[in-house]
Amino acid sequence: MKLLTPVVPDRSAPLGAANPLAKLVAALLLMVALFASLDGVTAGMILVVLLGLLPVSGVSPGALLGRSWLVLFAAVSVAVINTLLAPAQLGPTLLEAGPIRIGADTALNGLALGVRLLAIALAGLLALATTDPVDLADALMQHWRVSPRFALGALAALRLLPSFAVEWQTIGLARRARGINAGRSPVAWLRLMGGRLLSLLVGGVRRATRMAVAMEARGLGSRPCRSAARPQPMRAADWAWIAGALLLAVGAVAVSMLIGTWRPLVGG
Amino acid sequence: MTTASAPRPAGWRMIDIVVAAVLAVAFGVAFLAWNALYNWTTPLFAAVPAAQAVMYGVWLLPGVLVGLVVRRPGAALFGGFVAAAVSAFLGSQWGLDVLLSGLIQGAGAELGFALFLYRGWHLPAAVLGGVLAGAGAAIHDIVVYYPDAGPEFKIAFAAFVVLSGAVLGGVGAWLLARALARRGVLAAFESGRDQRRI
Numbered sequence A: 001m002k003l004l005t006p007v008v009p010d011r012s013a014p015l016g017a018a019n020p021l022a023k024l025v026a027a028l029l030l031m032v033a034l035f036a037s038l039d040g041v042t043a044g045m046i047l048v049v050l051l052g053l054l055p056v057s058g059v060s061p062g063a064l065l066g067r068s069w070l071v072l073f074a075a076v077s078v079a080v081i082n083t084l085l086a087p088a089q090l091g092p093t094l095l096e097a098g099p100i101r102i103g104a105d106t107a108l109n110g111l112a113l114g115v116r117l118l119a120i121a122l123a124g125l126l127a128l129a130t131t132d133p134v135d136l137a138d139a140l141m142q143h144w145r146v147s148p149r150f151a152l153g154a155l156a157a158l159r160l161l162p163s164f165a166v167e168w169q170t171i172g173l174a175r176r177a178r179g180i181n182a183g184r185s186p187v188a189w190l191r192l193m194g195g196r197l198l199s200l201l202v203g204g205v206r207r208a209t210r211m212a213v214a215m216e217a218r219g220l221g222s223r224p225c226r227s228a229a230r231p232q233p234m235r236a237a238d239w240a241w242i243a244g245a246l247l248l249a250v251g252a253v254a255v256s257m258l259i260g261t262w263r264p265l266v267g268g
Numbered sequence B: 001m002t003t004a005s006a007p008r009p010a011g012w013r014m015i016d017i018v019v020a021a022v023l024a025v026a027f028g029v030a031f032l033a034w035n036a037l038y039n040w041t042t043p044l045f046a047a048v049p050a051a052q053a054v055m056y057g058v059w060l061l062p063g064v065l066v067g068l069v070v071r072r073p074g075a076a077l078f079g080g081f082v083a084a085a086v087s088a089f090l091g092s093q094w095g096l097d098v099l100l101s102g103l104i105q106g107a108g109a110e111l112g113f114a115l116f117l118y119r120g121w122h123l124p125a126a127v128l129g130g131v132l133a134g135a136g137a138a139i140h141d142i143v144v145y146y147p148d149a150g151p152e153f154k155i156a157f158a159a160f161v162v163l164s165g166a167v168l169g170g171v172g173a174w175l176l177a178r179a180l181a182r183r184g185v186l187a188a189f190e191s192g193r194d195q196r197r198i
Helices: A020-037 A040-056 A060-069 A072-082 A104-129 A132-145 A146-157 A163-179 A184-218 A236-258 B015-042 B049-056 B057-068 B074-091 B097-115 B124-142 B153-180
Strands: A095-098 A100-103
Touching: A020 A040, A020 A104, A020 A132, A020 A236, A040 A104, A040 B097, A060 A104, A060 A132, A072 A100, A072 A104, A095 A104, A095 A163, A100 A104, A104 B074, A104 B097, A132 A146, A132 A236, A132 B057, A146 B015, A146 B074, A146 B153, A163 B015, A184 A236, A184 B153, B015 B049, B015 B074, B049 B057, B049 B153, B057 B074, B057 B097, B057 B124, B057 B153, B074 B097, B097 B124, B124 B153
Parallel strands: none
Antiparallel strands: A095 A100
16 A cells, blocks of 8 residues: 555755644645635645745655645546536536536636645645654644643554554455455445454554553653653744745735735635 | 543543544544545546535544544544544645644534533434534535535535434444444443443
8 A cells, every 4th residue: 555655754855854833834824825715826826836845845746646646636526516516607608518508717717726726735735745743743742732642642543554554454355365245235345344444443442552551651641841852943944934835825815816816715 | 440430530541542543543544545435436426426425424433433432522523633634644635634624523523522511422422423523524625625616516515414424424433432342442441331231
């Protein structure tokens, strides 16, 4: 399962070296701007800048595409649904087939929503694919005062991921060896999947119980103060990422407003 | 380990946190498969695109399940959010928006249990949690993905999401929690104790 091997971020790349929380905040700022605007100009500008950031992200475009190419499907289906099912078809007729008429303006709006989805997805992908979960947990504890028991507990659970992937396959093979087969019935398939999931969960809970005892035995969370082994400082460059994202978000909306293409989510 | 009659300790125990997180991580893995399935089956729903939302409930499952198993205020929110975070880290195609969805869905499930004052951990509470998680998810998705679609689509989509949340998310989570208790792995939890026959 290729999807289950996390992309290892390159810490020497500018985006890979940035503080995880700075990247998270920057991506959230862009997402707010994208949520609020439905037009293709705002989304397009942000998408172009994000694509420009790919070389400094330290993640190879191939690896990123390998994990996220399905979003292209989603973007197409969002564009199609918003075009075909719009309450009114506006603009000159683009296509007419029987009762279906597609207006050029509506199609353009649908396309813009597809671009908007791509930009939303890429903003988050860039922030997350360049972040090591360990760094994120450290930063959350150091800057946002997230309880170490919760942050480290979640991190310990995350460490089980590769073994879950292996276990999932083993359970599947064991079931096949016993001749358990859904045939062509989707209902039987769903039931079998439920059983397979339950086996995974049972194994997971057993292991989690042992892990919790071990963590508690080592004194995790028993003292109110703890020092940080891996400091995650907020440097000037980290503030610059946030400022840059804010500038891009405001700038893209402002440009779109100036040329009269901006379409707000509410009150448009 | 405390006995069933002993008063419950105030805060979260380490075992509550780790088991909640592990359940959520397992679902984060399952989400990857489900995300792909959702995309591949999109053409099957070409006639009624809104009907694809019947598949939505699986994404709402972990919040409700973790709430049912751990039985603490905040458990459903934590479960929904961690499952989404795992899925985001593994490279869900939705990127960071998954975190937002996870928070909203988890909060919906949490509200379901909160409305029962964190005393009811039964099927109705699970279904209510699934329904509210579905309602939150539907609002988020309509804003993010389908702002231009007609009102018929929006209403049908929301109805399918809520229905799926009730069935897959609510009843599904309840069945899974019961099955987990029957396997005896929840011995350290109150949820594993009420099921035991004497």
